[in-house]
Every structure is written in structure tokens, then in C-alpha cells.
Amino acid sequence: MGVDYYDILKLTRSATDADIKKNYRKLSLKYHPDRNPGDQDASDKFKQCAEAYDVLSDPRKRATYDQFGEEGLKNGVPQGSGEAGAWTQGYTFHGNSEKVFRDFFGGDNPFQEFYDRVDGDLSMGFGGLQGRGRKKQDPPIERDLVLSLEEVFHGCTKKMKITRRVMNEDGHTSSIREKILTITVKKGWKPGTKITFPEEGDQGPNNVPADIVFIVKDKPHPRFRRQGINLIHTAKVPLGKSLTGCTVEIITLDERVLHIPINDIIKPGYTKIVPGEGMPISADPKKKGDLVIEFDIEFPTSLTPDRKDLIKKALLN
Known part of the structure; x- marks a missing residue:
């Protein structure tokens, strides 16, 4: 089949795009001429890796190569039926392996990856200059x-x-x-x-x-505030109802209406807990925190003498 691009990048034919990028990145850093001055074998492998990546990273080139091999890729393949059918244009590698390298790493400084691991060892940088050109x-x-x-x-x-x-x-x-x-x-x-x-x-x-x-x-809310996974609601209750009992009506965040009976005497600091009516728990949204009702007792601003007498009789006797 001619040149085996998969073998050059140490891949199998089932390689994903991520695999192709990962292996080209690793091998191009390993064989780059700046890391291997005077090493012709490394320079040749660097060029081979560039051509292999140029082909395998392009879906159309890869598909043609997989079906027709190197010969079909580079000479073209029939597009129509019969001898008179049109042929695709053959592929020729542009030969600029440095351009492939720069385009892959991005920016105008392709050597930003000095500290990437190559074959399990920490690369010390091109030309032995540790850290030169490393981007922060x-x-x-x-x-x-x-x-x-x-x-x-x-x-x-x-x-x-x-x-x-x-x-x-x-x-x-x-x-x-x-x-x-x-x-x-x-x-x-x-x-x-x-x-x-x-x-x-x-x-x-x-x-x-x-x-x-x-x-x-x-964001501030007109009816609730959060406390962990619980919702806090402050209900305003007239003094008389705080002593004799009442029902608190609350519209929930999902637009239901709760009717919560309060049979206890509401004293300062008193709270009513409604289980399971708080915020969802992010790790398990089917579970919820509680609704905690706090109370703001509304005192009358004035009382008639008759009402004062009634309160005295009710509370002091």
C-alpha cells in the first residue's frame, strides 16, 4: 500500500481525531530539528510526521487514503463510472513541515510547549535552552x-x-x-x-x-432567601393571630400555593419547618432542602381604651 501514515504516527486505523492530534503533537516535539541538531534521521521523521498528520487530520484525504492507499491518494481516483469518468485531483504534500508544526501549535511561537512530556520524560526545551519562549x-x-x-x-x-x-x-x-x-x-x-x-x-x-x-x-428575591439547601421565608403575622393561630399562605418557586397551619403561639425566634420544600440538591436534584418560615409579628400602632381593657382581661387575669 506504499507509505503507512498510521504507522508513522504510531496509530491504528481506528484512531480518533484526538488520537491523531495527540500522537502528532508528541512525535513532532520529539523529532523537531531544534531538539535534534545534525540528526538527519530525526529530521526525516519530523517531515514524515508532518505529511502523515496533513493527510490523516483531513477527513477527505483520510477517507481516500483508507480506501485507495497512497497510490490512489496521490494519483487521484475515478469519480464517475467507466473509463470516461472524471478523476479526483491527486494529493501532493506541500513539503513545509515547519508550517504544519506552527499551524498545529498556533501563534507565532510554536515552541510554547517546552515542558510537555515526551516519551515519559520532561522535555528541556529546544536547543537545550530551558524555558525560552515559554508562554505564561x-x-x-x-x-x-x-x-x-x-x-x-x-x-x-x-x-x-x-x-x-x-x-x-x-x-x-x-x-x-x-x-x-x-x-x-x-x-x-x-x-x-x-x-x-x-x-x-x-x-x-x-x-x-x-x-x-x-x-x-x-439575585435578591421578593419571597425567599437561600441558606445552604434551605429556603427562608419571612411571614408577617398580626399580633392577635400570633397568639391565637393562623394559616400562612406561600407561593413556591414552581408556582404552587402552600397553606401552612400555625397552631403554636408565635414567640420571638419561633420558626416553622416544612420538609422538602427547599432548593434542589445539585448532586441529586430529586431531593430538596427544607422551607424554613420565620415570623415578623406586626404590633398595632394604637389601641382604643376598650381594646386595652379587653387585652388586660384576656392576658392578665
Whole structure:
């Protein structure tokens, strides 16, 4: 079959795109001429790896190669039926193995990966100069992801628009572009939960872009606040009902109406717990925390003499 591109990259024919990239990355670093000065065998293998990657990383070239071998790939294959049918254009490797290498690693400094492991050993850098050209990553960029309790209760999808500087194809100039990042909010995510988008910050010729990190923050809610996996609700109760009993009506985050009977005397610090009516637990959304009802006793601003007498008789006798 001629040249075996799979063997050159130490792959099987069932290799995935990720396998192809992984092995080319490893072997191109291993055989790069800057790491093997004067070694013609390494230089030849570097070129072979570049051609093999150029073919196998392209779905059309790979499909032709898999079916017709090197000869069919490079000479072309029939597109139609019979001798008069059209033939595909044959493949010729452009011969620039350094371009394949630079395009693969990106940027105008392909040697940013000095410290990658090659054959299990830590590479000391091209030409023996440890760390030269190694890019440093910018610090993470943190942004608040403000969510309503309903969004965390049900789960949702948030699309966040960012503006960042992106390097142009020439590797030297840049432009400002917008990008939409999609966040799938899981039920029960707690405040402080971090969602990281690796290397989505500004690009530059001599830096690794910063990670963008979104941090969950609760939006104030008119009826509830969170405390761990529990929901806290403050019910306003007139003084008379706090002493004689009442029913508290609460609209839940999923729009149900709860009628909670209160038969105890409501004293300062008294709470009523309703099991299973809190926030979903992110690890197991079928389970929920509790609803904790706190009370704000409303005292009358004034009393008539008759009412004062009635209260005295009821409470002091």
C-alpha cells in the first residue's frame, strides 16, 4: 500500500481525531530539528510526521487514503463510472513541515510547549535552552453570574456575550471580536459555584489567554432567601393571630400555593419547618432542602381604651 501514515504516527486505523492530534503533537516535539541538531534521521521523521498528520487530520484525504492507499491518494481516483469518468485531483504534500508544526501549535511561537512530556520524560526545551519562549497564562478573569432563585430551582441555559482580542491569521496583528459562551445551569447550584471557560480571554503573540470564570451569585428575591439547601421565608403575622393561630399562605418557586397551619403561639425566634420544600440538591436534584418560615409579628400602632381593657382581661387575669 506504499507509505503507512498510521504507522508513522504510531496509530491504528481506528484512531480518533484526538488520537491523531495527540500522537502528532508528541512525535513532532520529539523529532523537531531544534531538539535534534545534525540528526538527519530525526529530521526525516519530523517531515514524515508532518505529511502523515496533513493527510490523516483531513477527513477527505483520510477517507481516500483508507480506501485507495497512497497510490490512489496521490494519483487521484475515478469519480464517475467507466473509463470516461472524471478523476479526483491527486494529493501532493506541500513539503513545509515547519508550517504544519506552527499551524498545529498556533501563534507565532510554536515552541510554547517546552515542558510537555515526551516519551515519559520532561522535555528541556529546544536547543537545550530551558524555558525560552515559554508562554505564561494571564490571571483568570472572574465575572458574576447573577441568577434568580427560579433559574437555580428549575435549571436553565444562560448565554453570556464576551468581547475579547483575537490574533489574526498573520500571527502578529489582532482584532476585537464578540463571542457567546453558553452556561448550562444545573438545579441547585450554590452561590460561589465557579464555571470556567479555559483560555477565552484576550489572545496575544506572547501569552496564553486567561481563563474566564463565572461565579454564581443569587439575585435578591421578593419571597425567599437561600441558606445552604434551605429556603427562608419571612411571614408577617398580626399580633392577635400570633397568639391565637393562623394559616400562612406561600407561593413556591414552581408556582404552587402552600397553606401552612400555625397552631403554636408565635414567640420571638419561633420558626416553622416544612420538609422538602427547599432548593434542589445539585448532586441529586430529586431531593430538596427544607422551607424554613420565620415570623415578623406586626404590633398595632394604637389601641382604643376598650381594646386595652379587653387585652388586660384576656392576658392578665
